[in-house]
Each structure stands twice: as structure tokens, then as C-alpha cells.
């Protein structure tokens with residue numbers, strides 16, 4: 001039997017992309033396989049946590065030992081997360097679409113010869129991480145991700161304050177890195193305490209180490 005340092009802890013995890021409908025057959029989305037978020041949910045559960053995973057549309061299986069809710073849009077994800085509060089920790093890994101169309105069409109938008117493409121009016125989606133980070137039922141520990149292609153650490157530092165997060169896991173998702181959809185990741189752990197660079201490793205190992213770090217941080221807080 002492995003030790004269960006997270007027994008009795010309730011942890012919310014978001015994972016995967018969100019899909020924002022344009023019409024019944026088309027949508028806007030970020031690229032996200034859900035691999036890293038699902039692996040984190042599974043690793044937290046192995047340490048004994050009561051994990052609630054809110055997943056956008058992915059093709060991978062629900063992680064074992066994790067209570068998984070499936071949603072499509074950012075607003076559905078936000079509502080699901082808010083209903084799951086209070087929690088001891090929240091780990092927001094989902095690649096939420098920043099924008100959605102103001103009104104999605106009820107019928108498929110027809111391609112009409114000579115009319116050209118439709119103009120999509122976009123509006124901002126809610127920032128789920130910032131909402132949780134500034135919530136009156138804020139979890140003890142709030143962890144976010146920063147997938148960037150440039151100025152990775154600077155952007156992650158700025159995100160700590162803006163999002164009300166304790167830890168930002170920064171990863172470089174430049175196309176040449178192969179992180180997107182791949183099985184490996186190289187992250188930096190950015191917090192008030194400073195920056196910790198982790199070597200490149202499998203997404204499962206990143207999950208394992210992050211779960212360990214979360215257990216350590218929560219240990220200093222009374223159940």
C-alpha cells in the first residue's frame with residue numbers, strides 16, 4: 001500500500017479543450033488532448049484525493065478512480081467548477097477557448113455562392129481560473145497552467161497575480177517542442193517562492209511530481 005497523503009482532500013481538476021459552437025456542426029477550440037490534465041487527476045487520486053475532473057471534449061478515457069464530468073463549452077465548464085466548490089485545491093489544466101461567438105446559429109450556416117464568408121462576432125469567455133482564484137470559496141491551493149510560445153516565465157509570473165493563483169505551471173508549447181498532443185513535457189513551476197525548472201519528462205511523470213508537490217503544500221494546512 002502506498003501512502004495516501006491526500007486522503008480526505010477534495011480537488012477539482014479541469015482538462016481538455018472547450019468547444020464553442022458557431023452553428024450545430026462547427027465550433028472554435030484550442031488544441032488540447034487532455035493528456036496532461038487527465039494524468040494529473042489520476043495521480044492525485046492515487047495519493048488518496050477525492051478528485052472531481054471537469055473535462056472538455058477529449059478522445060481519451062476517463063481516468064480511473066476519478067469522478068469525471070463532461071462539458072462542451074467554457075460556460076458549462078465554469079458552472080460545473082463553481083458547483084464543485086468548496087474544495088481544498090483546484091488545478092486548472094483545461095485549454096479554455098478565450099472567445100466564443102456572440103450568438104451561435106440554430107441552423108447550419110449555408111455557404112451561398114457570391115455572398116462570401118460570414119463575419120463572426122466574438123465575445124470573451126469567462127476566465128475559470130481567475131474566477132476560482134478570486135472566489136469567496138477559494139480553495140486553499142490554486143494551480144494554473146501557462147502554455148506559451150514566448151516569454152514563458154514572464155507571462156507565468158504575471159499570471160500568478162492576475163489569476164489569483166498560488167502556482168503556475170509554465171510550459172513552452174512552441175510547435176518545434178512537440179508538447180502539443182505528445183507524451184512528454186518540460187515545465188517550470190512558478191510561485192511566489194521562485195521558479196523551479198523541471199527536466200523534460202513524460203506527462204505522467206510531470207503529473208506524479210505535481211501531485212506530490214500539491215500534497216506537500218496541503219500538508220501545511222489543517223484538514
Ligand code: C5P
Pocket residue numbers: 014074092093094095096097098125126127128129130143144145146147159
Ligand atoms: O490566460 P491563459 O489562457 O494563458 O491562462 C491559462 C490558465 O488559465 C490555465 O490554467 C487555464 O486552464 C486557465 N484558463 C481558464 N479559463 C479561461 C482561460 C484560461 O481557466 N477562460
